[in-house]
Amino acid sequence: MSDFIIQRRRKARIHVVLQLLLLLWIVWVVNVWSFHQSIRIDWSQGSRMEVTASDRELLEALPRMVEVLVPLDIDPSASGRVRLRVLSQALRWLDELSQAAPGALRLPVSVDVNRDGDRWEVLRSQRGLEADAVNRIHLFCGERRLSLDVDDLALIRGTSPLEPEQLPVVEVDRVRESIEAALRQIVQDQLTEIRISQGSGELPLEGSRGVSLQAFCDDLEARGAHVTGVDLTLDGVIETDTDLLLVIGGGIGRFEPLGASVRRAIDRHLDNGGGVLVLLPSTGICGLEDTMAAAGISVLPGLVAEITALPGAVTRPSYAAVGTRLDPFHPVTASLARDRIMVRYMPSRALQVSEPATALLATGPGAWLEREPGNPRRQREETPGPQILAAAAEVGAGRLVVVGNWSTVLPGSWRLDARRFLLACCDWACGRDLLPAGAGREPVSNRIELDDRIRRSFFWTSSAVLPGCALLGGLLMAWARRKDS
């Protein structure tokens, strides 16, 4: 019997140790397995974080590993916070994708440039990014780089002079769509070749950003294009691999209209299926009037004028043309037409459009065409009504887009809807999607108005009614227990 007790004790001790080790091992194995093989479901309204089958297909089809870097420069202002939220959402979505396919997409790396300045410097030089490439999603695949701006990820309706109290709010959420497009884009081997005409008084491509097209070119390159300048006045030859030729009718000093040989080269380029985007000079001709006329687009003399609203409920006529009307069917504007768009051109030429061209962008009815130089004044003889600011046409195998303003590409103006519109034009004109400017959906927002009534009723319910019920319950319980005892 004594043996029995000793035996039992010994057995019990050994068993406990063995059982504990076994259980620890099981816990370890199960957790490691679930770490690698997890199932994730998005139950929230809208399920924006759900990785669908098509997302997985896209990830599996990526031929090479894609890496992501997001430098954040946190801006505490209202619009900065909204932008940061959009970036955070994009980071989370990339995180989800990375979890679904860790071999195809590496975990996104984000760095706070203010807090981790050193690390940002190291990463920046490693990747060859500019110092102001912050608050963007940079995707890297091999040698290729693609950058997504917040404006690509979401349409944010910000403050306007008419409504300074309004907080910026996300109107269209494009995070998933733009990341998908970027992933598709970055793994393609061929870059879009964009050539910008030089030698006629245009701004140079490089240089200090105030007086060059550097910002514009960087943006295009960030979107997966290769941008070079071509001096058409020298060669008169446009390389055959050019997808898009940009003619910017303005710069330092006066723009020299393009000569006939250049025009012929451009015509050949169009015949070969290339694209041309012409940004008209504010005065004078650009030299391509014949080509444009053959496509149904003619430039009217004068500048578009409108009554402009200024802060302080003052209005006065100015040369600021605001394009608000878009063609709902044309590929350039179809997806933009859903949104309330306001493309500001200061100033803009007006176009006359006939078959086979299509008017893309027009002003509201209050605009007119001011033919006399000097301050604009509304006069009856001047052409009233919506003025056409941009038009597009298919010429032969190629595509032509004409826009009435060239100063959009200046660093100070290259933003908001004007940028979006011009990028959409570029996309269509070169025949390859750089990034679709449309798509996306309204963010699911369940915001309720917190008026006084709701505030009060919530306050009283949460601080008095519910705890009061608990108090009552306790008293009832105490009374029930005292009964019969």
Place this chain on the structure above:
Amino acid sequence: MIEVESLSMSFGTRRALEAISFQVPAGSVTGFLGPNGAGKTTTLRVLTTWLLPDPGTVTLVVDGVDLLRQPQQACRRIGSVPELAPMPSELRVVEYLQFRARLKGISHSKISTELQRVLEEVDASEVLRRRIGTLSQGYRQRVSLADALIGNPPVLLLDEPTRGLDPRQVTHFRQLVDRLRGDHTILLSSHVLGEVEQICDRICMISEGRVCLEEDRGAWTERLATAGSIRLEVAGVVESIEKELATIAGVREVMADGSGWLIRSDTDVRQQIGTMARQKGWTLLELRRDPATLESLFLQLTVSGVAS
């Protein structure tokens, strides 16, 4: 019935029970006596399977079930009432007993009849819906006993069951034990010797972890009879009366006791003392026999050691 052989129990370095052995015959009421700290409660706790005894323990059998090898089966055969049984004061008696019945495996449909039965048995039906915290000590003991009786276990272990009870409650308890005798085997531990004398068929005396005495009623009654003393008081002063008394055959010890003497002897020597008194011309004031009590036996044994 309960069979214990060579039960040892230590707590760390302290040896609480030193190879004790005893038996509790089926249907009897056995009193487990000892001073505080002797090991009574420890023994009972081993029998309820709460404590595991030391190696070297030979036998622990309760109602035919080996406690060491089949503790869970043994548990079901035992109903125990610990000292000052801790019961949750916020529950009602019915709620607590229902819970205990469910734990002991009474099927749901039979619970209310079982509760009625046990409460009637202990005569506490009137407190069914009272909160345990409001019960007097007497009722608490009864409820505790009712709990032990749930499931009708053949063996009952009661630890100091009359602690804190007033004389009427004690009488009541005694009557209850009488009723239970025969159907149940009862081991009750106490240091209140008067009660044990009245209730128990058998006693087992334990001191400092060792059994000093284990006897049936008949045997100890006889032992008490012989362990008694004779008290003698004579008028006046008689010199060397102790020496003279010591010469009587069978006298073991003569002790002064206030105004007289206590004489311990193997047999009843009053006649011899009377004869001597007449011979010596002593005036007898008192000559009486004090039978021993369990208490004196207890004091004797637990101070001096194991009884012969």
Place this chain on the structure above:
Amino acid sequence: MSRVISLTRRDLLGLFVSPVAWVIIFVFLLVMGLTFHLSLLGVDGDLRQLVAATYGGLVFWFMMLVIPPLVAMRALAEERRLGSLEMLMTTGVSDAAVVIAKWLATWVFFLFLWICLLPLWALLSTVGQVDLGALFSAHLGVALVGAGFCSTGILASAVTSHPLASAALAIALNMGLFLIHWLRFLYQPGDLQLRWIDHFSAVHHLGDELTRGIFDLRIPVWWGTFTILMLFVTTKVLERRRW
């Protein structure tokens, strides 16, 4: 199994008839109710963010860390002190059944507290559309993480002999679990170790995933295995007296 139910019922009854429990319920509803109200004001009525704001933040985590120990502290420690554990075990019920029942009673009471807050969400749903998916998954998170915190409470209660010591130990264990999240600062964003830390981090599970409606199987796997481990160790601690 039925014994576990009986034990759990008895413990729950004991909990709910004690005034301490109602004090806890009252204080909980008052504090969390006010937190809810302040969160609603803080997100400016945006119901999508409200779930993450209410089931996150300092007050929420304080409740999560502190309430299970307070509810569990008397579970085993007090019973052992009073001797009623002995009365329980000598009916032949197994150690595992006792441990599971104590844990279950603690966990059910804990969940009851959070369910009592649901009327606030019901009220909210009359004026706006509450994200039910996110609300459900947030409560799932509270249940899972709560199961883990309750199990540490039971373990602490078995190991110590005084309820206050048990509460202190349990709170310390819960804090340890909670602070795992802050090991992130040892690593740079993008490191694989961060993924491992996220696997064990309660803050990540609730704050980044469940309160936003994302359910990941890793979460119940981790908290489930952790709870089982704790309850197993507790059972062995209880069994020690037999050897």
